Amino acid sequence: MPQTILFDDPKIRIQLLPFTYTRPVAGIRCGIHTLAEKWADRCHSTVSFQTEAYLATKYPEHTSGDNLYINGALCPDDHLTGIVKGLPHGNALVSDNGEVLAVRSHSAWKASDGTSGLSVVEYAEAFTMIRNVWDIFGQNGAQIKIDYERIASIRKSAGITDPFTHCYKPENVFVEEGAVIKASILNAENGPIYIGKNALIQEGSMIQGPFAIGENGVLAQGTKIRPNTTVGPSSKVGGEVSNCVVFGYSNKGHDGYLGNSVLGEWCNLGANTNNSNLKNDHTNVKLHSYATNMLADTGLIFCGLMMGDYSKAGISTMFNTGTVVGVSVNVFGAGFQNKHVPSFTWGGAAEGCMEYRFDKAVAVAKDTVSRRGIAFGQTEEDIMRVVFKNTRGQ
Structure with a gap:
């Protein structure tokens, strides 16, 4: 099995600042998971990172005699994953506009090397790339649906046990073990709702899917969640939130509006x-x-x-x-x-x-x-x- 290395495209990394000041591109969350978590799941292996030198201690790169380099801004889908994993050695998978999507190599390769010395395979199919900060919330609803389908296809929801919670289209709601939902309204008619392990949905919360909340996340009393929103792990959110991504460990615990926005980690509003x-x-x-x-x-x-x-x-x-x-x-x-x-x-x-x-x-x-x-x-x-x-x- 090759070493899977998620590389930062230098141009895209700059376009994704300020979030990539403190993480590789693949550390960005879009949907239920980060891009790195998505590729680790698809490749059935751990991943490492090719990123800025000052980030390398926390996000190291591990190479071997068989290396699969994947553009860290890519969101995987079934077809693309199959092509990437089957890429022959010495080949680069490139989009029709010249973006390097993946490289398979026996030796170390750097993003700055481009396709020099490699055989180029053009990928003409549609794909999703997080190129700009606004793509994070712009692609979030679609990515929630893709991530949700993979989870629901292999595991069974713990279900909703609270008699005072009302759910529209409950077959589109996945609840992990330990999650607590109290006297809330969940509407999954227009997209799935994912409730992470040990998450807490407090009384009076109103949720419209697509929506995801990570492990140990909290929705405060009376929270209004509009579609295409992700609340990352260990984050607390209240008030009104629409089409937003909160990476994790951040708080917007009180009333107030947040729309079409992205919060990194360890933020507080x-x-x-x-x-x-x-x-x-x-x-x-x-x-x-x-x-x-x-x-x-x-x-x-x-x-x-x-x-x-x-x-x-x-x-x-x-x-x-x-x-x-x-x-x-x-x-x-x-x-x-x-x-x-x-x-x-x-x-x-x-x-x-x-x-x-x-x-x-x-x-x-x-x-x-x-x-x-x-x-x-x-x-x-x-x-x-x-x-x-x-x-x-x-």
Whole structure:
């Protein structure tokens, strides 16, 4: 069996900042699982990563005499997986627009090598690639359905036992062992609903599928979940949420609206935090691009907040349509915040911003992580230090 290595396409990695500051591309969650988890499942093996040098200690690359390199931004499907796994040695699978999808090699290969010295096999079928941050929520509903079908095909749901919970189309609801659902409404008529192991759906929650909540996730009392939403493991969500992806270990525990948005890990939105996801003139939303340091046209009418890991927002914070918040930001104050809040920023648009002291940012991150019983060690601090240095003065 070959070593499966998920590589970062350099161009796509930049387009997926701020989320790829702290993880490989394949660490992004879309659907029920991360892209890495999807490929590990499809390949029936562990995976390793070819990513930035400063991430390699936490996300190492393991090679052998038989290596299968897969583009970490690819979402697997049955047909594509079969082609990738059957790729002969010395061959590169390439899309019709020149993107390298996979490489099979006896020796080490780097994404920067491209197809040099390899036989090129063109893949002309349709496929799903997470190329931009807005693709994360844009593809989320379809990916929930694909992930759900694989789970439901091999395992049996624990079912809903609460007599006060009402479910529309219960055959489209999968409940893992240990999950608790109390006096809620689950509507799976337009898409499946997945409830992870030991998740808690508190009283009065209303859920429209497609929806997924990971292991130990919580929906607070009276939460309103609109379609195409994923709440990652150990995250707590409340208020109204529509077409969003929360990677994991993040909190939006109170009332407030979050729409067409992506939150990284270890984020916290204070009570009554809201975001706009539609401009008043209904024109396309533009987002800050890390590739050009300018606004990029998403081609979307609906697009909300992109927030990197370890970032927090104070109570009643207002985020404008198409806002990008970097890593380890503490944003607060009156009025709408700036459409781009650089990493390691402390403050808000009205009050003014300053650099978040690195030692203070690390102390807060350590406390945030340790509260969940997870270690925040030197490796994580070193990653934050590189991000701090690389983003200073943005």
